[in-house]
Amino acid sequence: MDYLTLAIATGRTSKQAMKLLEQAGLNFPDYNNKSRKLVIYDETKTVKLIFVKTADLTTYVEKGAADVGIIGKDTIMEEQPDVYELVDLNFGKCQVVVAGFPTRKIRNGAPITVATKYPLITKAFFDRKGIRVETIKLNGSIELAPLIGLSEVIVDIVETGTTLKENGLVVLDKIVDISARLIVNKASFATKTYQIEQFISKLKAVLE
Ligand code: PRP
Numbered sequence: 137m138d139y140l141t142l143a144i145a146t147g148r149t150s151k152q153a154m155k156l157l158e159q160a161g162l163n164f165p166d167y168n169n170k171s172r173k174l175v176i177y178d179e180t181k182t183v184k185l186i187f188v189k190t191a192d193l194t195t196y197v198e199k200g201a202a203d204v205g206i207i208g209k210d211t212i213m214e215e216q217p218d219v220y221e222l223v224d225l226n227f228g229k230c231q232v233v234v235a236g237f238p239t240r241k242i243r244n245g246a247p248i249t250v251a252t253k254y255p256l257i258t259k260a261f262f263d264r265k266g267i268r269v270e271t272i273k274l275n276g277s278i279e280l281a282p283l284i285g286l287s288e289v290i291v292d293i294v295e296t297g298t299t300l301k302e303n304g305l306v307v308l309d310k311i312v313d314i315s316a317r318l319i320v321n322k323a324s325f326a327t328k329t330y331q332i333e334q335f336i337s338k339l340k341a342v343l344e
Pocket of ligand 1: 148275277279293295296297298299
């Protein structure tokens with residue numbers, strides 16, 4: 137039988153994803169935190185795990201290089217990949233928010249400059265509110281933008297709130313709650329239905 141190829145993102149949620157897989161009975165003997173191995177196999181040789189950058193994960197799944205993937209709802213909302221989103225994995229919980237200096241008022245008038253990794257989510261949110269914005273796309277350290285005058289506010293994820301607090305910023309508005317999701321390649325769902333269903337039921341047994 138073919139392997140089920142699962143993509144997970146390197147970075148802050150990878151440990152939680154590995155823990156979930158272990159609880160679901162999938163053990164990867166070659167896995168350890170410090171390893172630079174990009175492809176590993178579970179003991180039963182049914183799941184091939186690949187480690188990819190968060191920004192690339194939906195591409196791997198959409199193009200079928202991975203059958204399934206674990207990725208944050210924020211990335212799904214921003215990239216709108218042509219995949220099935222099947223399970224809320226209930227970890228990686230955080231919020232997408234508008235943040236800025238405490239004195240900052242968000243109101244209509246001249247366009248507000250917003251630095252963000254999420255231009256699409258930002259535009260949709262402010263469009264709904266009828267507020268004009270000019271988005272500036274950044275790839276990280278978003279909190280820096282208002283501190284040095286690159287933007288008036290930011291749209292970013294907040295988990296513990298530490299990064300905002302340490303930089304003198306506050307949440308001005310909440311956009312959406314997010315968490316990690318299981319996404320599935322559409323063709324794989326047709327050709328590997330049994331394997332994918334088995335995999336999902338193992339995950340669900342842990343989640344319930
Ligand atoms: C994310 C996000 C915030 C921070 C929020 O950045 O962009 O900067 O985490 O987390 P907190 O509320 O727990 O402080 P990440 O660590 O992914 O790095 P980045 O700045 O390179 O995007």
